[in-house]
Amino acid sequence: MKTIKAISIRRAVADLCVKASIVLRPDVLAALKRALAREQNKRARHLLQVIIDNAACARAKSLAICQDTGMPVVFLEVGSNVKISGDLKLAVNRGVEDGYRSGCLRDSIVRDPLLRGKPGYAPAVIHIDIVPGSNLEISVLPKGFGSENKSQLKMFKPTVGIEEIKKFIIEAVRSAGPDACPPYIIGVGIGGTADYACLLAKKALLRKLTANGERRTADDPSAALGASKRLTAKLERELLRAINNLNIGPMGLGGKTTALAVHIETYPTHIAGLPVALNISCHALRSASIIL
Amino acid sequence: MKKIYTPLSTQGLSKLKAGDEVLLSGIIYTARDQAHKRLCESIKKKKKLPFELSGAVIYYCGPTKTPKGLAIGSCGPTTSSRMDAFAPLLIKNGLKAMIGKGGCSQEVCAAIKKHKAIYFLAFAGCGALLSGCVKKATAFTYADLGPEAIVKLEVEDFPLIVGIDAKGNSVYRARAPK
Numbered sequence: 001m002k003t004i005k006a007i008s009i010r011r012a013v014a015d016l017c018v019k020a021s022i023v024l025r026p027d028v029l030a031a032l033k034r035a036l037a038r039e040q041n042k043r044a045r046h047l048l049q050v051i052i053d054n055a056a057c058a059r060a061k062s063l064a065i066c067q068d069t070g071m072p073v074v075f076l077e078v079g080s081n082v083k084i085s086g087d088l089k090l091a092v093n094r095g096v097e098d099g100y101r102s103g104c105l106r107d108s109i110v111r112d113p114l115l116r117g118k119p120g121y122a123p124a125v126i127h128i129d130i131v132p133g134s135n136l137e138i139s140v141l142p143k144g145f146g147s148e149n150k151s152q153l154k155m156f157k158p159t160v161g162i163e164e165i166k167k168f169i170i171e172a173v174r175s176a177g178p179d180a181c182p183p184y185i186i187g188v189g190i191g192g193t194a195d196y197a198c199l200l201a202k203k204a205l206l207r208k209l210t211a212n213g214e215r216r217t218a219d220d221p222s223a224a225l226g227a228s229k230r231l232t233a234k235l236e237r238e239l240l241r242a243i244n245n246l247n248i249g250p251m252g253l254g255g256k257t258t259a260l261a262v263h264i265e266t267y268p269t270h271i272a273g274l275p276v277a278l279n280i281s282c283h284a285l286r287s288a289s290i291i292l
Numbered sequence: 293m294k295k296i297y298t299p300l301s302t303q304g305l306s307k308l309k310a311g312d313e314v315l316l317s318g319i320i321y322t323a324r325d326q327a328h329k330r331l332c333e334s335i336k337k338k339k340k341l342p343f344e345l346s347g348a349v350i351y352y353c354g355p356t357k358t359p360k361g362l363a364i365g366s367c368g369p370t371t372s373s374r375m376d377a378f379a380p381l382l383i384k385n386g387l388k389a390m391i392g393k394g395g396c397s398q399e400v401c402a403a404i405k406k407h408k409a410i411y412f413l414a415f416a417g418c419g420a421l422l423s424g425c426v427k428k429a430t431a432f433t434y435a436d437l438g439p440e441a442i443v444k445l446e447v448e449d450f451p452l453i454v455g456i457d458a459k460g461n462s463v464y465r466a467r468a469p470k
């Protein structure tokens with residue numbers, strides 16, 4: 001049994017909030033540079049360069065990449081051999097407050113969704129999973145709401161064809177249009193229940209962006225099935241191509257770079273259904289992780 | 293690149309076309325959802341507004357906290373369509389320009405055309421870079437709204453793209469018919 005103190009978690013979360021908000025993920029930056037090298041449209045090229053310059057500026061001045069430092073979404077993968085001494089959720093929320101305050105990030109969270117009121121830094125949305133082992137992995141994903149507002153969920157019939165699913169995803173991106181800061185990273189969750197598909201779509205944004213779209217070995221049950229993995233990889237490629245043909249482009253002003261990646265995560269589901277959820281991220285896809 | 297200055301004149305604006313790039317210098321006011329709600333309520337109740345709307349520029353923006361030694365923190369645009377319900381009334385009452393990101397409704401477009409106003413796009417998701425164009429930021433009103441308070445900004449060479457020009461032409465229309 002390994003013991004991790006709540007205060008260590010609080011400190012780690014604080015650091016991750018600052019790092020995620022100020023230093024653009026290297027894989028996202030690399031994807032932006034690859035897109036710039038490919039893009040033909042003059043204005044799109046200029047805007048991609050501005051986005052890349054913004055990342056450098058944020059880093060140099062220790063400024064948030066984007067003023068919407070999001071609703072912090074915190075994923076905790078707690079090893080079953082880990083004992084946490086203290087209040088885990090409290091530690092996470094205090095860590096968020098510490099990090100957002102010290103990083104001069106934005107207080108965008110209202111205490112009550114209906115009453116609203118003066119915004120603060122916390123709480124985060126916290127997802128806790130128990131996994132084998134003796135590590136605690138913490139990931140912080142500050143999610144901006146310009147893009148979160150474009151999320152979609154559709155409960156398909158189990159007999160639906162793949163083309164219908166593709167159409168739903170492409171239409172969701174088309175309707176997001178210029179509003180959610182393209183180029184996008186499209187997280188898709190297929191399977192599970194309505195809520196679980198949404199979670200998968202969000203988690204898909206944590207996956208590293210790669211040059212050829214190759215998938216990280218996922219530890220979800222579906223990854224064990226080679227055919228399923230091949231199908232989702234194919235779908236990701238086809239969707240990315242179709243989305244990049246929408247001519248939305250950076251800032252919605254045209255070009256081939258509408259999305260940097262499409263990431264699909266799947267999970268077994270019920271015989272009567274086929275939930276598909278979409279979580280769109282703007283080009284400012286921010287996250288940071290640590291293993292304690 | 294063409295430079296423009298506040299207060300904006302109808303005459304100067306009429307030369308700008310959707311898609312043009314400009315650099316704006318002068319005074320602009322930040323306002324987001326809740327501030328818009330209050331401004332419109334004040335207009336409806338015939339109350340005095342916190343700043344002179346006639347000829348003014350509103351920036352759809354809620355900046356981060358200001359780090360030491362800087363005029364302002366990260367300060368990019370927020371999604372304009374959330375202000376669609378409020379913008380026409382403000383334009384009717386003299387608002388000359390709005391700065392945001394993404395598209396606007398037909399109603400906003402019509403109001404812009406009718407009152408010869410203008411809608412600009414700022415570099416979306418590039419708040420760190422834009423922070424460098426703000427020379428001074430002064431908390432102005434509605435402090436209880438936190439990041440949604442109205443802040444008076446003095447900007448210099450703030451880069452913009454004309455989203456909807458004074459004739460009502462939108463940079464998005466040809467691309468994404470709805």
Ligand code: SF4
Nearest residue numbers: 066144146181282417
């Ligand atoms: S959608 Fe993303 S990049 Fe755009 S303003 Fe929101 S958080 Fe920033």
